[in-house]
Amino acid sequence: MxxxxxxxxxxxxxxxxxxxxxxxxxxxxxxxxxxxxxxxxxxxxxxxxxxxxxxxxxxxxxxxxxxxxxxxxxxxxxxxxxxxxxxxxxxxxxxxxxxxxxxxxxxxxxxxxxxxxxxxxxxxxxxxxxxxxxxxxxxxxxxxxxxxxxxxxxxxxxxxxxxxxxxxxxxxxxxxxxxxxxxxxxxxxxxxxxxxxxxxxxxxxxxxxxxxxxxxxxxxxxxxxxxxxxxxxxxxxxxxxxxSNLGVNAIEPGVVAVTIGTSGAVRVVVDHPVIDEKGRVFCYALTKDKWVIGGPVNNGGIVFRWVRDQLFSPEKVTADLMHADAYDLITKIASEVPAGADGLIFHPYLGGERAPIWDANARGSFFGLTRTHTRAHMARAALEGIVYNLYTVMLALEEVAGKSKEIMATGGFARSALWRQMLADIFESPVTIPQSFESGCLAAVVMAMHSLGLVDDLTDIKRFIGETKTYQPNPANYEVYRELMPIYIRLSRQLQTEYANIADFQRRHAKD
Missing domain, CATH: 3.30.420.40 (ATPase, nucleotide binding domain)
Structure with missing residues (x-):
């Protein structure tokens, strides 16, 4: 072999x-x-x-x-x-x-x-x-x-x-x-x-x-x-x-790749450089004749790590003792809360944000918190907030590159059935998940195989991706998200007027 x-x-x-x-x-x-x-x-x-x-x-x-x-x-x-x-x-x-x-x-x-x-x-x-x-x-x-x-x-x-x-x-x-x-x-x-x-x-x-x-x-x-x-x-x-686009075979026009690892992104491949006159999306080379345009977010799985370490530290200790995955345990807890987290919204800007707001001063926040909300609600709201933010990136990308016709998703989040369904529901689109979660490694290997003459074309990656599973949006859930998304977007704009002030306060006091 x-x-x-x-x-x-x-x-x-x-x-x-x-x-x-x-x-x-x-x-x-x-x-x-x-x-x-x-x-x-x-x-x-x-x-x-x-x-x-x-x-x-x-x-x-x-x-x-x-x-x-x-x-x-x-x-x-x-x-x-x-x-x-x-x-x-x-x-x-x-x-x-x-x-x-x-x-x-x-x-x-x-x-x-x-x-x-x-x-x-x-x-x-x-x-x-x-x-x-x-x-x-x-x-x-x-x-x-x-x-x-x-x-x-x-x-x-x-x-x-x-x-x-x-x-x-x-x-x-x-x-x-x-x-x-x-x-x-x-x-x-x-x-x-x-x-x-x-x-x-x-x-x-x-x-x-x-x-x-x-x-x-x-x-x-x-x-x-x-x-x-x-x-x-x-x-x-x-x-x-x-x-990541190559790794899920999202290299044809209109096929969008959504990735959530530590950070996240929404991307599409084009055959010539494309510039957004509003400056919201990047354009990077994949090869010398293919470019990827899209929007990256700072706050993907790193937010879930914060939820694990700061909100669910007892569960993390328990999971470690049982040699179990704390993320699986927290996801199970979050899945018991209904879509929309009973009106709790989370802006996931724990490390500033890139697309779509491009504001390094952006800070995270919970909105709508009441006495009836629990840690489980906060966990679900955090996961939803990550996907809400990716959806706003998708809206900007479609302005530049046109309507998407298919969504392929990958990254560490793809291991979670809850997140996979959440993505389909919030995007209101079927989402296909390839069997191979480490799409970057697979894509790197196929690029190397092309370099070494072992495959004829990069599109040959479709032979290696293996089985895929497609998640359909749940109408009951996306009706809820349709109501919450406009609130999320309006809040982003309103809070942005104060991000610089709170970030300045934090910097000054961090030096004291």
């Missing part, structure tokens, strides 16, 4: 999946690491902890592979977007990984949004004006950390850091590059105006390559630990967002 490995470098964990050449999962590993949030706006990771997680995951899944009779044909990557690491002249990190969830560049992004410079850059790069963007992180660091900024020889993301450690190269593929705010999506090259705004040169950035680019010559020390040949091809792969 020959094998392929797909690796998904996520915000809170790295997932590694070993496949056979028919797309069947042979082994799976998930290695978590902390997200450092020392201040309200910080969201960082340790690059070496992520490297360790990658090596550990590879080692674990390869124990299930018989490389005495089979061959590991390739390893390919999906990775979170918008990460930024400063490296010195010896390629040693000067910072931790500054992730997409880090909002410390907020005032610089806001300044660019207010005077129109942000929209001008968005029209060239497809990256909305928001502190998630490495462009605005660089502007922030140049102003607030000038000594660090001057010391930095190179600027990379987490995938580029891993490839540098594993192979000693500094390369970045179009898909990840197109989410930096520094890349011209029309020219497929670093954008000179964006580089000028950031205050860096192209010599400080990796060499640009195709997502199907192959790298060989693995560092022998890592090859020995993982137990693979040094000439094993590693394929660059692409970003987690764009690969």
């Amino acid at each position: 020959d094998y392929m490995i797909g690796v998904d470098i996520g915000t809170t964990s790295t997932k590694t999946v070993l496949y056979d050449l028919q797309g069947q999962v042979v082994a799976y590993a998930n290695k978590e690491y902390p997200l450092y949030q020392d201040t309200p706006d910080m969201a960082e990771e340790d690059p070496n902890e992520i490297l360790d997680a990658f090596v550990s995951g590879m080692t674990e899944v390869l124990r299930k592979a018989d490389l005495t009779t089979g061959v590991l044909r390739g390893v390919s990557f999906s990775a979170a977007m918008h990460s930024l690491i400063a490296l010195d002249e010896n390629y040693q990190p000067l910072t931790r990984v500054i992730t997409w969830a880090d909002n410390r560049a907020e005032k610089y992004a806001a300044a660019y949004a207010e005077d129109g410079r942000g929209m001008e850059l968005y029209r060239r790069t497809g990256t909305p004006t928001h502190p998630m963007s490495p462009l605005y992180k660089l502007i922030w660091l140049r102003h607030e950390e000038p000594e660090l900024f001057a010391k930095a020889k190179y600027w990379v993301g987490i995938k580029e850091f891993l490839f540098n450690r594993l192979f000693g190269v500094l390369k970045e593929e179009y898909s990840i590059a197109s989410a930096t705010g520094l890349f011209n999506i029309f020219d497929l090259d670093w954008d000179e105006k964006a580089l000028q705004a950031a205050g860096i040169t192209r010599n400080q950035l990796p060499e640009l390559v195709d997502p199907e680019y192959q790298v060989t010559g693995l560092n022998p020390a890592y090859a020995e630990v993982m137990g693979i040949p040094v000439d094993t091809p590693f394929i660059m792969g692409a970003s987690d967002g764009t690969l």
